[in-house]
Amino acid sequence: MVEEIRIEASIENVDRLISILDEKLERQDCPFKAQMQLDVAVEEIFGNICHYAYKSKGEVCIQLSITEDMAQICFIDSGIPFNPLNIEELDVVEVAKSEKLGGLGIIMVKESMDDCFYEYKDNKNYLTITKRLL
Template sequence: MRSTKLTIRNDPADLSVPRELDRFGVEQGIPGKALFALQVVLDEIVSNVIKYAWPEGGAHEVLVRLAADDTAVRIEVVDDGRPYDPREAPAPAQAAPGSRPRPGGVGIHMVKQLVDGFEYERVDEYNCVRLTKRCIVGARSQTEGPNDKRRA
C-alpha cells in the first residue's frame, strides 16, 4: 500500500488538501472521476472540522492520511476537536413548496453518496474519520489530472 500524510492547521487559509490529494492521485494513478469525488469529500470533511471542531478557538491541527492499493483509496482524517460522529448528521431538510431551502446540511449527505465506506471512531481524545473509495488504482496515465476532460 502506498501512502502519504499531511498536517493542516485549523485555518481555512491553510486548506491545501486539494493540491496534495491531486499530487497523490496523479502519482498513484487514481482515475480522474474517483479523484474528483475524493477531492469533494475531503474538502467537505476537513472544512467541517476546521469550522466546528474547536468552538473555543486556539491553534489546532488536522492530520490527513492518504493510502492507495490496487483496488481502493483510503483516507483518514484525525482531529482533537470535540467528539462528533459525522455519520449521525441529519438528512438535509426538504423545503416546503414555494419556500427557499435552508442553507447548509447537504455536505455530509453528499459525502455519504460519494464514498463506498464511511467510518467514525473516537480514539482517546481524537476523532477519526475513515473513508474508502473503491476504484482501480494505477489505471490512468500519469499526466491526467482530476480536471482532464479526456477521462471517462
Template sequence: MKELKIEAKTENLDAVLDFINAELDRKNCSMKVQHQIDIAVEEIFVNIAHYAYNPIIGDAIIRIAVSGEISIEFEDAGKPYNPLEKDDPDITASAEEREVGGLGIFIAKKIMDTLEYRHEDNKNIFVIKKHLI
C-alpha cells in the first residue's frame, strides 16, 4: 500500500490526484476507471479539507492499494463524521428545492463499487473501492 501524508487544503488536491494517478498508471488502469476514481477522490479530499479541521488545518493521509480492485483510504484526525449516514439528496427536486450538500458523496456512491467509513483511534477512515475492468 502506497501512502501520502499531506495538509488537508484544497490547494493540495492536484498533488493528491497526481499521487493516485501515478499508481493507477503503473497498474495500467483504464482511463474510464481512472476518471471515475478522480471524481470520487476529489469529492472526498475536498470535504476533508473544508470540514474535518475547520477552522484550523490538519493532515490527511491517503493510501492506495491496487490488486484485483483499487482501494483508496482517506484518514484524518478531524471531527468525527460519517458522510454515509446522510440521506441521499433528492435529485428529482429542482436546485432551488434541494438541500445544500451531499451531492459529492452521492456521486461517489454511484461510481464506486464500495464506500466504507469507520472511526477508530480518534481518526476518520473513509475507504473507496473500485473493481478493475
C-alpha cells in the first residue's frame, strides 16, 4: 500500500517527516541500521528540495511504500528540474579540503540505498529511493 504525504517544502518540516517514516518502519520491525540510513537519505533529499527546488514556497509529495522486506520512498516536486543522481562522483578528500561543501549527501544516499531512480515528467521531479529491509 502506498501512502501519500503532502508537505510544505520547508526545512522546519524535516523532523515531522522523519517521525512519520520512523513510525511506519518500526511497525514493520525495520532493522535499526536500515532505519538510520533511510532517515539520513530522507533528511538529505527533503533538505535539498527545501533549499533548491523552489524560488519561493512550494510543496513536496512523498509516496511511502513500506513492507516487511522493502521501503520505497518517492519524492515529487514541481520545482526546478534537477537530477541529483547525475552529480559526478566527488573525491571526498578534495571536497573536505575545499571551502565549498556540497554533493556529499547525495553520495551517502546513493551508497546506502539499494536503488535510486530519477525522472522528470509532467513538469515534476520524481526521485525514488529503495532500501531492502531484510
